[in-house]
Amino acid sequence: MIIVPEKEIAALITPEASFEAVEAVFAAMSRGDAYNFPVIREAIGHADALYGFKSGFDRAGLALGLKSGGYWPGNADKGLTNHQSTVFLFDADTGQPSAMVGGNLLTALRTAAASAVSIKHLSxxxxxxxxxxxxxxxxxxxxxxxxxxxxxxxxxxxxxxxxxxxxxxxxxxxxxxxxxxxxxxxxxxxxxxxxxxxxxxxxxxxxxxxxxxxxxxxxxxxxxxxxxxxxxxxxxxxxxxxxxxxxxxxxxxxxxxxxxxxxxxxxxxxxxxxxxxxxxxxxxxxxxxxxxxVGLQDLAVASKAVTLAQEAGVAIEVAV
Incomplete structure (x- = not known):
């Protein structure tokens, strides 16, 4: 399994790469090649936090997995980002875990990419x-x-x-x-x-x-x-x-x-x-x-981050 820590993401994936990944996965969704699973999002009754999962499968890119995380409103006072998340990817052929990727910056990039895709196509x-x-x-x-x-x-x-x-x-x-x-x-x-x-x-x-x-x-x-x-x-x-x-x-x-x-x-x-x-x-x-x-946005940018991390030699490999 490959681990891509949060600290490595900024040097790996650009807004342009995020845009391409998100635009492609939106297109795949409408072709019926990719689909999201139902979202779980709940108040956990602690730290005023919302926590949940977004997941899906892209048959075209074979991206299978989930993003786990949520919103902790008190994090800013601790010097942390309020939104905290991690993306887990799995081998679509075997079900084995293939990657764990820091999801905080990726979430920001994929969210911005989605609005940018809409501006390109609709404004x-x-x-x-x-x-x-x-x-x-x-x-x-x-x-x-x-x-x-x-x-x-x-x-x-x-x-x-x-x-x-x-x-x-x-x-x-x-x-x-x-x-x-x-x-x-x-x-x-x-x-x-x-x-x-x-x-x-x-x-x-x-x-x-x-x-x-x-x-x-x-x-x-x-x-x-x-x-x-x-x-x-x-x-x-x-x-x-x-x-x-x-x-x-x-x-x-x-x-x-x-x-x-x-x-x-x-x-x-x-x-x-x-x-x-x-x-x-x-x-x-x-x-x-x-x-x-949607969860497929997270899987798309996380998959891109894994590829870039391997190319840059910063991916951490561990046995599963």
Whole structure:
């Protein structure tokens, strides 16, 4: 079995490699070559933590395994990342464990890659203003991945705690882009692409705040009860997702479905990647990607990390 420690990941896998892996696995899902198993995610009754498993199998790439981990809100006070995870891979032919891979940075990279895939395939090519709702740890990964897909000229941001917006300003500056803190109304009026990456349980953006032609990548809702945009905005938009079953149960669309939305209105983004759906149909259409985070994303980037670790000579091999 191969072990790739968390400390090695940053030097191994790039945002570009993560993008390619995630785009490929979304396409495989829509072809029926890959599928996710049901998600387990529970409050453990200790440290206010959420813990669970995401797993699946990609027949095309023979990636079989799971990501184990969750969210420990008190970790920041301990100098640790709130999200903690490890990916376990298994030999698809024998069932033997083949790799254990640190999953913290990989989770950040694969989440950012998913929104970037949606921006590539669904946003207007002439998009110039990138809006960021949320300024937590994940936000910088989202911004870095997004700016590679469109010629953005400005970044605007909003956060529940305005003092945290300095993180977005610093990252935008590092990318050579001006930054402006805005209200939610200004966010909807100015942004051509909006990424929401919060842990909110109440709708932040409303349907009447968003201008025509906007693309939204809603990346924070991955648990029953969470919500970043109101149900009316989901109804107004043309909705795409990584996996419909998750979108309607633990993703952003869960609230719209409760309000009466037909799940058949939601399209897997893999269909757009594969050319089976045209994606955006007009410059005025509002598109929305509900990024719930699927186990196959984790398996794809972890498999890539294992290959790169072997090539770099930093993979640790142990007997099983």
């Amino acid at each position: 207007r090519p002439d998009s110039k203003v990138l809006g960021m709702v949320g300024a937590g740890h994940q936000s910088v990964f989202q911004m870095r991945a997004a700016v590679q897909q469109r010629g953005f000229e400005k970044v605007i941001g909003w956060n529940y705690h305005p003092e945290m917006l300095s993180r977005l300003e610093e990252e935008a500056s590092a990318l050579g882009l001006p930054f402006e803190a805005v209200t939610l109304d200004e966010m909807g009026a100015q942004a051509d692409v909006i990424i929401t990456i919060t842990s909110s349980f109440d709708a932040i953006l409303k349907a009447d705040q968003i201008k025509d032609g906007t693309h939204l990548a809603c990346m924070g809702t991955d648990t029953k009860g969470k919500q970043e945009v109101d149900a009316a905005l989901i109804e107004r938009a043309t909705v795409f997702t990584d996996e419909i079953a998750q979108s309607t149960t633990i993703g952003e669309a869960q609230h719209a479905v409760i309000a009466g939305m037909n799940p058949a209105q939601i399209t897997e983004i893999g269909k757009v990647i594969n050319g089976d759906h045209k994606g955006r149909s007009s410059a005025s259409e509002v598109t929305l990607f509900d990024g719930t985070g």
